[in-house]
Amino acid sequence: MRSYVISHYGGVDGLRLRETDAAPAPATGQVLVRLRAASLNFRDLIILAGGYQQLCKPDLVPCSDGAGEVVAVGEGVQRVCVGDHVALTFHPHWIAGERPLGRTILGRGGSVDGTLSEYASVSEEELVKVPAHLSFEEAATLPCAALTAWSALCAQGVLLPGQRVLVQGSGGVSVFALQLAMLFGAEVVALSSSAERLEHLRLLGADHLIDYRVHEDWHRQVLDCTEGEGVDVTVEVGGGETIERSVQSTRIGGRISVVGLLSGSPALSEGFFYRGLSVNTIGVGSREQFEQMNRAIALHRLKPVIDRVFSFEQVPEAFTHLKQRKHVGKVVIRID
Structure with missing residues (x-):
């Protein structure tokens, strides 16, 4: 062996x-x-x-x-x-x-x-x-990646059709979050750092695309494409360097699911508390949640x-x- x-x-x-x-x-x-x-x-x-x-x-x-x-x-x-x-x-x-x-x-x-x-x-x-x-x-x-994305979307709250989700980048968790959010009927805003990867995300069904290398204050673009309200759920993978822009991208009373710390641990600003947001740290998920996700994947034949x-x-x-x-x-x- x-x-x-x-x-x-x-x-x-x-x-x-x-x-x-x-x-x-x-x-x-x-x-x-x-x-x-x-x-x-x-x-x-x-x-x-x-x-x-x-x-x-x-x-x-x-x-x-x-x-x-x-x-x-x-x-x-x-x-x-x-x-x-x-x-x-x-x-x-x-x-x-x-x-x-x-x-x-x-x-x-x-x-x-x-x-x-x-x-x-x-x-x-x-x-x-x-x-x-x-x-x-x-x-x-x-x-790991798929179940983390599933938990980020629906383990700590209900994701309804028509709600908005922000995904960051084109890694495994972010791509699964995009695919699974579409199963819920959500509107997806996707960030990435190149035109080629943004095109991949568009083909997967992302509704709005933002190049964060071009738009360093990308939260402003998120607000622009959500009628000034922000998204209902942000799937945060960046950590310390991106958390404040995620806060500004998320609607009042919305959720931020922290699944990655690629740029270190985040520190929450006063803006987080003013906006009445909730932050959930995602530790992948349970076997029961894995089985629930698999039923959805099988039903929709997600690849x-x-x-x-x-x-x-x-x-x-x-x-x-x-x-x-x-x-x-x-x-x-x-x-x-």
């Missing part, structure tokens, strides 16, 4: 391909999954760099997102059968309700081994059946946007591609 492990922290150079004996037969309540694809998130780059080193398990198999097929089940397993196509949940112990504190806080690919492996032996409680119309590569994009697929031998190149931040949608590893 082949797996990638982090031999030392500091970047992509710390990845090592390890070969071990065949995966053991699953114990009672356990399931053996033959992983067929994994997808990358920016948190994986942070982990490789050593950002959460003190919280990570030794010899960590990185990456939180993966999908494959069930090849063996242990005694007592009832939720899945051999042959089922499944994805692994981000939080192994978060089934429903509020997120349990103090348990595998970093989730898969941090506190517990991740998905850059040919096989994974996990509890049956850590699996979700994936929509039948998706390939393994497409299904592997769902556990995740994949920027590029790399082979299992090209994992370092895939991380380098992600680091360049020129992708639209998800970067995926095919595990043959």
Whole structure:
């Protein structure tokens, strides 16, 4: 069995391909999954760099997102059968309700081994059946980015048809937020930094496009295209450098869902309080929310946007591609 492990922290150079004996037969309540694809998130780059080193398990198999097929089940397993196509949940112990504190806080690919492996032996409680119309590569994009976007839109409040959503950039969470917002019948304002990526977002259905390199005070353009009111929900991925413009872009009484800190932790201004906004920090989501999202994806036959697929031998190149931040949608590893 082949797996990638982090031999030392500091970047992509710390990845090592390890070969071990065949995966053991699953114990009672356990399931053996033959992983067929994994997808990358920016948190994986942070982990490789050593950002959460003190919280990570030794010899960590990185990456939180993966999908494959069930090849063996242990005694007592009832939720899945051999042959089922499944994805692994981000939080192994978060089934429903509020997120349990103090348990595998970093989730898969941090506190517990991740998905850059040919096989994974996990509890049956850590699996979700994936929509039948998706390939393994497409299904592997769902556990973190898609569920984070879903939670940002509707976990902390109701998103109604005709309401407005602001998405930032063309990464995995932002693209999923655009696609899922359209399923709700929302009007979408999309930011990006190039005409090419904005065109991708237009083709995906964005109603309003803003180049934030051209319009540094992009909140003014957001207000212009929302009749001066602002959006109902902002999916905030930037962090410290963008939070104030997000505040100004969001209508009085609206919501800001913070899902990323690409430019550091945000500090809230007086404007946030004057506008009566609510801020929700999004920690991906529970298995129950994952299953709810999958029903919506299956009903509408939504197809995740994949920027590029790399082979299992090209994992370092895939991380380098992600680091360049020129992708639209998800970067995926095919595990043959």
